[in-house]
Amino acid sequence: MPAAEGVRPPARLQHALLASVFVIASCGLAYELVAAALASYLLGDSITQFSTIIGAYLFAMGLGSWLSRYVGGNLVRRFIQIELAVGVLGGFAAVGLFLAFAAQTGPFRVLLYLAVLAVGTLVGLEIPLVMRILKREVAFKELVSRVLAVDYLGALAVSLLFPLILAPYLGLMRTGLLFGLLNVGVAVWALLLFRDQLPRSGGLRLAAGASVLLLLGGLGVAGKVSDMAESWLYTDEVIHMESSPYQRIVVTRWRDDIRLFLNQNLQFSSRDEYRYHEALVHPGLGALPGARRILVLGGGDGFAVREILRYPQIQSVTLVDLDPAMTRLFSTAPLLTQLNGNALKDPRVSVINADAAIWLEENGEVFDFVVVDFPDPSNFALGKLYSTGFYRLLERHLAPGGRVVIQSTSPYYARRSFWTIVATLEAAGFQTAPYHALVPSFGEWGYVLAGREPPGLPSAYPEGLRFLTVAGTGDLFHFPADMACLPMAPNRLNEQSLVRLFEQEWHGAAR
């Protein structure tokens, strides 16, 4: 219909259309930034994600511009349709991708790039259409300069707003939905401005109304969705992310603070991990000048091994960790091996990837000192590793005079759980010496030192410790009233009381 090409907007509408170009441009850049930021957060490696997402998006915009030649008919109607489509698709892209990622259904990268290509193509259609609508009114030279200037202005505005306000305060999902609403707003505005040029616009009005409601609804539940998916979001830059068969491993960095998350649970912050690991290793090992053979169960990050290797008399360290992905990461990634002093590559260290209890059942070796650094007993499978049955098994691997130390969750947040672990060790025949240390990232943290004889305290520590001193060690073994000993039943395999207690206590802890 060539006649439709000739629809001429009244002069007063020019400014309105240019204003909408500003909004459209903002939205276009916002979708691109949301997609790139989302990809960086979820997949890690931000340079690659930003580069490929922006590239794909620009390519799709080019595709859209080229395809615009095939768009005919009532241009205003087409424009409104495209705005509605961009608004809904672009608006919900982040939500949809988050959910797809969280549910781990389907190939996430394929979905991501399909969404980027679809939104980019639609956005690419917008500006050519606006220029065609305006071209009868404005000279070409003038048109290009005005539209593109406004276009780039809109981009500038969002590029500043996004990192300063939108992403930090609204989050990616709400930002996407908000810009979706703006896009739909432009469509509604156009519907009003051009109402006399749009015969039979009932369908469009209906679609516009539905889009607004949909996006508002999205904003309404975004809080809930983001609560669900926010656990996948890390506040800092993700520098490594992988899913092993056992867990989801995420390493983040913010300035000099490197953090490890396993299944969203913080494992260490490089700012204070030395407190955790010095307290884990030295009160026990420092009192065993004759210790030669050391076993570490869990602790695939190599930090405990780093502390163990401070003792020159150590001949062998056997590290048994379930997940090869963890030990591989902490033996090869430069940033991380710098943190653990390349401990896992030390010739005295052998790394074994096995299930700790099964490995203990199948091996007869004995050790002078055993570090047990398992995740907290948050489920029945992990709870078995804090049971009388497991500790009896462990005892069989202890050389005469040997000691074990157990990371034992927080005696402050999970006081009954902590003292249950102590009672469990005692029921399994150990003499115990419970202690605690303050690790700012975790709060008050608990450990239990145990042996066949009552464990003594060290009279000297190796050089270079940043947290422990011989004089201060005694204090760690003193428990203030709010963490003091409670009479607890041991955690036996047939009851697994610890798992239930742990769940209650951490559920109740304000975190």
Place this chain on the structure above:
Amino acid sequence: MRRRDFLAAWGAAALAGCAPGAAPPLPPGELAGGDFELGHRLAGGDFPAPAETRRTGVLIIGAGVAGLSAAWRLQRAGFQDFAVLELEAQAGGNSRSGRNGISAYPLGAHYLPLPNPEARAVRALLADLGVLRGDPAAEAPVYDEAYLCHAPQERLYRQGLWQEGLVPHLHLAAGEQAQQARFFARMGEFKAARDDRGRRLFALPTAYAGETPASRALEQLTMHDWMRAEGFDAPSLHWYVNYACRDDYGTDYRQVSAWAGIHYFACRTGRGGEGAGETVLTAPEGNGWIVNRLAGRLGPALHTGCAVHALRQGPTEISVQVWDRKQERSLEYQAGQLIWAAPLYLLPRLARELPAELAAAIAPLGYAPWLVATLSLTAPPEPGAGMPLAWDNVLYDSPGLGYVVATHQQLRRDSRGPTVLSYYRPLSDADPRAARARLLSTSRETWAEEILADLSRAHRDIRRLTTRLDLFRHGHAMVRPLPGLRRRARLERLAAGWGRVQLAHGDMGCLSLFEEANYWGVRAAEHILAGAGGRLRERLV
């Protein structure tokens, strides 16, 4: 896994990948179980003349829990002049087990409750096996933690939710919870109830049970009718009680005697020390760990694949005609004493001179057929809503009794590896004869479809995860404790035996329970020991 199975499994996986949403084909597997053809041939007696005659002091027929317990008791007294004959290729009876590349698994009985103080022989056996530590006579002896069923023990799938324990307690109609509480209070009273001689009415082994007119009356009606008469009508309670009867007796509560139904709830008083409480002993192979260790001690005294087809009592000894299935030849055993530790219904068929009143005491016994499915899974099923995977996982309103997880007792942190499920299906929904015919005539494929359909109500991924589904059929798995069977005269006639033949089987007390079978086996052995060597140094029964 054989090559064909391997290819079939891969083919299944590939097809599943090609057609998402379509039900994958049936996993491969085999149909196994008792040799029914031979069992039926035994009655015919069509065998060649014996090629060899062997003599033994005591001959034990049957290497189930009763026969193995008898042999254990003889060995314990230093008596070695005995032989054990077992019809099947593997000893163990209802406690048999299997093993594949993933785990050992039960083919029948999968647990033993911590034994009552009166089950002295069971306690002595467990002490001998090293699982009960310290004094076996203690009120609550200490048991090896590795054999105590680990938590979480049981869960029930009902209305889309897994709940802890097997007694339905979520989403109940008004009043059901109160009725359950009243029912369990009643069971508590029965647990404590004694006769005027101070004997517990619901002791286990049942030979120690006392009697009152009221307890005799419970023998005259079914469990279902008793519940109605007592005003129990809550559907969840009826389901649970029927589940218990089908689980322990393979028989519907509309047929089980009220005495036996109540016995299930009232008999257990065994407790363990060090926090074990009232729990059960189990292992990946179910009760297979017990019978395998007992059978292992017998060495050459155990003869499997030996079918007894005739039994005659002479003036000084007993003559037993045996068909050796492995060597395909006939044997004759001549024994001074015989312990019949096989199901009692077989005896009249093989011993033609059996006294009529003994045959009449055996005649009313009927047996429930069972099907046990072994499902090999690449990983445990998705946990579903509610309670996580437990050892025993039961589906409400299912024809089956749910499944136990063979790898549950493993001390492993990563619980997502391959596992084996044993799914139990008593054929309690029809007359035993018809049910047995169905058990034998139904193809593996039909059973497998039925079982997978049942499980997929709770586990949509069960077909995808299952790489093998093997079936084990027990034709005469459990004696059915119907009303009227516990008449004292009848029980006494069975206990009196037949000359040089002692009867020893769970059938004697009409309960297919480990403690019962063990009691009768040990009792027969002690009877013979007392006769042979005068005074016994210890009496376990």
